Amino acid sequence: MNSLKSQGFAPVVSHLKKDGSEWTVKEKLMLGLSPKEYWAVQLRNPFNWVLWAIYAVGLPILVGRFIYGLGWVTHSSYDYPWGLFLGWGLFVMVPLSASGFMMGTTVELFGRKDFKSIERLGLLNGLLGYLFAVMFLQVDLGQPWRLIYPMFVSLGPAAVLFLVAWHVATYLSCQVAELVPAFAEWMGFPKAKQFIKKIVLGLTVAGIILSTLHQGALGALFTYAPGKVHPLWYSSSFQWFQFFVSAVFAGLSMLIVVSTLTKWFMRWRCDETYLNNLSKLTLGLAKGASLALITYLVIKIIGIAHDNDWQYLASGWGAWFMFEMVVGVILPLIFYTMAVRNGNASLARFSAFLAVFGLALNRLNTALITFNWQLYQEIPHWREVVIVVTVYATYIVVYRAVLARMPILYTWKEKK
Amino acid sequence: MKKLHRRSFLKGGLVGGAAIAAVGTSKHAEAAGSFGGYPDSMGVLVDLTKCVGCRTCEAACNKEQGLPAPDKSFDDPSVFEEKREGGLPRRTTEKAYTVVQKYDVPGREHPLFRKVQCNHCNEPACLTSCFVNAYKKTPEGAVMYDPTVCVGCRTCMVACPFYIPAYSYSSAINPVVKKCIMCYDTRLKFGKPPACVEACPQEVMTFGKRKDLLKLAHQRISEKPDAYVDHVYGENEVGGTAWMYLSDVPFDKIGYDTHLGDQPIISYVKEFLAIVPMVLTIWPALFTGFHLLSNRKDGLKNEDNKS
Ligand code: SF4
Numbered sequence: 068m069n070s071l072k073s074q075g076f077a078p079v080v081s082h083l084k085k086d087g088s089e090w091t092v093k094e095k096l097m098l099g100l101s102p103k104e105y106w107a108v109q110l111r112n113p114f115n116w117v118l119w120a121i122y123a124v125g126l127p128i129l130v131g132r133f134i135y136g137l138g139w140v141t142h143s144s145y146d147y148p149w150g151l152f153l154g155w156g157l158f159v160m161v162p163l164s165a166s167g168f169m170m171g172t173t174v175e176l177f178g179r180k181d182f183k184s185i186e187r188l189g190l191l192n193g194l195l196g197y198l199f200a201v202m203f204l205q206v207d208l209g210q211p212w213r214l215i216y217p218m219f220v221s222l223g224p225a226a227v228l229f230l231v232a233w234h235v236a237t238y239l240s241c242q243v244a245e246l247v248p249a250f251a252e253w254m255g256f257p258k259a260k261q262f263i264k265k266i267v268l269g270l271t272v273a274g275i276i277l278s279t280l281h282q283g284a285l286g287a288l289f290t291y292a293p294g295k296v297h298p299l300w301y302s303s304s305f306q307w308f309q310f311f312v313s314a315v316f317a318g319l320s321m322l323i324v325v326s327t328l329t330k331w332f333m334r335w336r337c338d339e340t341y342l343n344n345l346s347k348l349t350l351g352l353a354k355g356a357s358l359a360l361i362t363y364l365v366i367k368i369i370g371i372a373h374d375n376d377w378q379y380l381a382s383g384w385g386a387w388f389m390f391e392m393v394v395g396v397i398l399p400l401i402f403y404t405m406a407v408r409n410g411n412a413s414l415a416r417f418s419a420f421l422a423v424f425g426l427a428l429n430r431l432n433t434a435l436i437t438f439n440w441q442l443y444q445e446i447p448h449w450r451e452v453v454i455v456v457t458v459y460a461t462y463i464v465v466y467r468a469v470l471a472r473m474p475i476l477y478t479w480k481e482k483k
Numbered sequence: 484m485k486k487l488h489r490r491s492f493l494k495g496g497l498v499g500g501a502a503i504a505a506v507g508t509s510k511h512a513e514a515a516g517s518f519g520g521y522p523d524s525m526g527v528l529v530d531l532t533k534c535v536g537c538r539t540c541e542a543a544c545n546k547e548q549g550l551p552a553p554d555k556s557f558d559d560p561s562v563f564e565e566k567r568e569g570g571l572p573r574r575t576t577e578k579a580y581t582v583v584q585k586y587d588v589p590g591r592e593h594p595l596f597r598k599v600q601c602n603h604c605n606e607p608a609c610l611t612s613c614f615v616n617a618y619k620k621t622p623e624g625a626v627m628y629d630p631t632v633c634v635g636c637r638t639c640m641v642a643c644p645f646y647i648p649a650y651s652y653s654s655a656i657n658p659v660v661k662k663c664i665m666c667y668d669t670r671l672k673f674g675k676p677p678a679c680v681e682a683c684p685q686e687v688m689t690f691g692k693r694k695d696l697l698k699l700a701h702q703r704i705s706e707k708p709d710a711y712v713d714h715v716y717g718e719n720e721v722g723g724t725a726w727m728y729l730s731d732v733p734f735d736k737i738g739y740d741t742h743l744g745d746q747p748i749i750s751y752v753k754e755f756l757a758i759v760p761m762v763l764t765i766w767p768a769l770f771t772g773f774h775l776l777s778n779r780k781d782g783l784k785n786e787d788n789k790s
């Protein structure tokens with residue numbers, strides 16, 4: 068598509084075509100291309116070839132999971148009840164999607180309108196991340212059709228997961244509402260947009276509360292297993308706070324990563340305002356992320372000191388822990404700080420990739436790798452890995468499809 | 484043989500449990516630990532010194548609970564040599580609510596046999612972690628599970644400190660948690676001892692009120708101090724359990740986790756649960772305040788570029 072644009076193709080940015088007539092919904096879905104052009108573009112894109120390959124293998128296995136049960140795609144471990152589906156799909160996806168509430172807070176609450184051009188990307192990143200976390204959950208639950216039981220059928224309000232379930236559900240609706248304006252512009256429903264504008268402050272505050280609690284709750288889930296998670300990754304008192312603070316830098320870093328990817332691969336869809344502001348905003352996000360990183364580093368150290376876990380640092384697990392901390396926390400912290408000081412957006416982008424990696428490593432370490440550290444290591448079944456890749460690929464497909472259409476990376480031009 | 488003693492080659496790690504136990508004694512924990520279960524609840528005292536590993540209890544449980552036929556018959560001693568991943572001994576599964584493990588203890592005349600099943604904790608981790616309230620602790624002491632509401636998130640399996648609940652992963656349509664229910668609906672409810680207890684030819688297990696069993700346990704230890712280690716496993720572990728154990732071999736040598744601490748598992752979660760109402764009440768005011776402040780600061784400047 069980038070090359071198409073350089074050949075003079077103009078993407079849809081308003082309800083009106085160049086000749087003054089209106090785009091139909093179908094034409095908008097086709098990105099303003101003729102069907103033939105549209106499919107030709109899809110076929111030419113090598114990334115799509117990769118996706119088709121993933122689906123060719125992954126879809127049958129995903130279907131098989133629901134026909135033959137979890138036992139067919141996992142090792143059916145009683146000792147490791149949670150595998151990659153939750154380890155990756157829930158514990159990694161959700162913090163990486165914390166960008167939604169932070170952009171909402173920055174723009175709507177703190178009135179930093181200068182972040183406006185990236186706010187919607189932050190919100191979308193949040194919404195899709197949560198949506199697919201729920202998808203992963205649906206793959207993992209033994210009886211996915213009972214998903215609403217904790218809401219309406221049999222309530223266990225004293226459990227941490229109860230809080231997660233309710234908050235993720237409520238927060239999802241919040242995020243949908245926050246993105247209604249983008250959808251409304253694209254479809255041409257001005258009323259819906261007006262309505263959301265009235266309640267946006269409420270939505271944002273709700274988003275902050277829900278996010279603080281469920282990001283923390285994901286950490287608190289592990290306090291049910293005090294002896295099972297390795298002490299270096301476990302802290303009764305600070306687990307929830309560590310998960311919350313790391314979600315802050317993870318969400319911001321993920322936003323930098325995604326915006327970088329859009330700049331590279333979807334440039335045709337970005338408008339001038341977005342592209343021109345991106346470097347400045349990246350540095351703004353980097354500043355926020357570095358503050359969260361330093362806070363995180365400090366509470367990690369406090370956590371170790373509080374439980375007096377120092378002696379573990381000398382073990383093999385300790386070396387692994389240091390690797391995570393250095394590559395995933397300390398280096399990004401240094402690079403972010405340097406980037407902000409020197410106004411170097413590329414360095415901030417590199418740093419963001421590291422921070423995202425560090426977050427993912429931390430969650431996988433907590434949920435899987437160091438879990439049951441006194442027993443044995445569980446290596447996920449290959450089918451489990453294939454399903455994770457397939458669902459994640461779908462996440463990317465949906466993400467890309469929305470970005471290509473709705474006014475996320477560009478500003479919609481209303482007719483005057 | 485060495486493989487059985489996972490603790491012995493992981494000594495370095497044991498301090499972790501101790502550290503956790505230390506955290507458990509922090510302020511929030513006390514209140515949680517004071518529940519201690521129903522006063523007249525029943526329990527079982529298992530005297531490991533008497534067990535000969537005949538697996539009659541396994542067979543009785545299988546019959547009582549209508550479980551599928553085992554892979555190897557109940558008189559086949561080769562199951563004792565089976566190892567699951569990590570060289571660990573056999574554990575409870577979806578087909579077996581109770582299993583007997585064998586431990587070769589250096590210097591002991593015979594191997595030691597250990598019966599494993601749900602311990603029916605006073606404050607069960609499985610119960611407190613379940614978000615659909617599928618578990619119930621009955622006044623009689625059994626920890627029951629309701630398969631009709633279970634969503635299958637398996638948090639209870641993550642939470643159980645004894646690695647007890649199993650899951651019928653093989654079922655696509657109705658997978659459920661499988662664990663010992665202390666024969667509640669067929670026996671305990673009517674005041675009868677569980678099937679495995681009654682079936683045991685060696686009278687390894689004594690069924691009775693938990694508080695009486697505790698007295699009995701300590702009495703046995705004081706009568707024969709040489710025959711037992713001075714510890715009733717389950718008296719205080721994770722807030723106390725209905726099934727308790729006497730042994731002549733230190734518990735950490737025969738696969739028992741002796742670093743669980745005396746606080747129920749839920750006490751480790753309390754720090755988080757305590758902040759929930761705080762966040763719910765303080766955050767809205769705080770952030771709306773921030774909003775008002777930052778908007779006043781910006782003045783009317785932004786009024787027109789809101790779009
Ligand atoms: S032993 Fe495990 S499954 Fe049994 S009551 Fe205690 S926590 Fe629940």
Ligand code: SF4
Pocket residue numbers: 612613614615616617618632633634635636637638639640660
């Ligand atoms: S697996 Fe079932 S019983 Fe266990 S916590 Fe989840 S919903 Fe509750």
Ligand code: SF4
Pocket residue numbers: 543544545547548580581600662663664665666677678679680
């Ligand atoms: S108490 Fe009943 S269900 Fe539990 S192990 Fe014994 S026979 Fe089986």
